Amino acid sequence: MLSNLLNFSGGPGALPPSVLEQTQCAIAALPDTGLSILGMSHRSEWFKALLQEAQDNIRSLLDVPDRYHILFLQGGSSLQFSMIPMNFAAAATAPAEFVASGYWSRKAIGEAKAVVNAHTVWDGAAGGYRNLPAWGDLERSARAPFFHYVSNETVEGLQFSGAPSAIGVPLIADMSSDFLSRRFDIGDYAMVYAHAQKNLGPAGVTVALIDEALLSRIPSGLPPMLDYRTHVEHGSNYNTPPVFSIYVLNLVSRWLRDEVGGLDAIEHLNQRKAGMLYQALERQRQMIEVHADVAARSSMNVAFRFRDESLQGLFLAEANAAGFSGLEGHRSIGGLRASLYNAVSEEAVRQLADHVDDFARRHG
Numbered sequence: 001m002l003s004n005l006l007n008f009s010g011g012p013g014a015l016p017p018s019v020l021e022q023t024q025c026a027i028a029a030l031p032d033t034g035l036s037i038l039g040m041s042h043r044s045e046w047f048k049a050l051l052q053e054a055q056d057n058i059r060s061l062l063d064v065p066d067r068y069h070i071l072f073l074q075g076g077s078s079l080q081f082s083m084i085p086m087n088f089a090a091a092a093t094a095p096a097e098f099v100a101s102g103y104w105s106r107k108a109i110g111e112a113k114a115v116v117n118a119h120t121v122w123d124g125a126a127g128g129y130r131n132l133p134a135w136g137d138l139e140r141s142a143r144a145p146f147f148h149y150v151s152n153e154t155v156e157g158l159q160f161s162g163a164p165s166a167i168g169v170p171l172i173a174d175m176s177s178d179f180l181s182r183r184f185d186i187g188d189y190a191m192v193y194a195h196a197q198k199n200l201g202p203a204g205v206t207v208a209l210i211d212e213a214l215l216s217r218i219p220s221g222l223p224p225m226l227d228y229r230t231h232v233e234h235g236s237n238y239n240t241p242p243v244f245s246i247y248v249l250n251l252v253s254r255w256l257r258d259e260v261g262g263l264d265a266i267e268h269l270n271q272r273k274a275g276m277l278y279q280a281l282e283r284q285r286q287m288i289e290v291h292a293d294v295a296a297r298s299s300m301n302v303a304f305r306f307r308d309e310s311l312q313g314l315f316l317a318e319a320n321a322a323g324f325s326g327l328e329g330h331r332s333i334g335g336l337r338a339s340l341y342n343a344v345s346e347e348a349v350r351q352l353a354d355h356v357d358d359f360a361r362r363h364g
């Protein structure tokens, strides 16, 4: 039997046990309304209060100033790959600029190119997407309508340690796989976005934080659903929002604040978890190779492979038999990947590290 506690899936990812319990009750009937969450109207006062609370919780966890709108959107992070250039680069005279650090940033670039002019300022292809650039080394244009990067490359397990500073053009980050896993200064960004299904809840909702100043760049004539102003004006309630997903996201935000103790606490926990697993993999380095160079390693996704490929299937089969799940690597690079999202406990990571050591002892 697989176990929720040992779910290392790359996404949708593990959710905290207390959130799963409350969600089960809410599907039967919400304690405060008597109705199932699955049948709650998005026009109810109850839902309006939920939207407000989810926003307030994100705002207070991250100290987000009022000038940023906090939106709940649909279409996943992938739709942002199109909406961002359509909204913020349509009238630009210079190309939008991107870092190509792995699978997801390359997807973002490909989709931007379908609608605007896009320029890749750095591409990690030559290094096999195992490392990241130093911000100071990039040649960027001061005329770019925006500069986009992916803070955590979910597939390759690469994570930037922080934002580039004072770059002079609007900075936009896809934080889908590390949003609310550590503290960052929203003031460095014009926009950040993250779908829920890696660290914040189930699939179906994408959180976007957008500086009010950026909205003035939006051209007229966009389809309303693809125009950020529509969602700002309607408080993320223009058409039927994913009520259930937002409900669970709000429970996760309460869990993070009340049970975990906020962003500094989760950041320390995530560092301990990642340290424990990387150490186990390094102990077995004759047998196992970590994909990312040391300086670029992610605290959220640990991509690795067995040097002897025939051991990979055996490792997975034994892991599954022991209750672990989600350890298959992304189809684009193969190998294995353990995702250590917020809801994956330190105890679960300890068990995985022990499993790696034990496997190496028996098959080394």
Ligand SMILES: *Cc1c(COP(=O)(O)O)cnc(C)c1O
Binding pocket: 011, 075, 076, 077, 078, 079, 104, 150, 152, 153, 154, 155, 174, 175, 176, 177, 195, 198
């Ligand atoms: C998973 C992922 C995506 C894709 O998100 P969808 O919601 O499936 O569109 C985009 N960016 C990053 C960094 C991801 O990890």
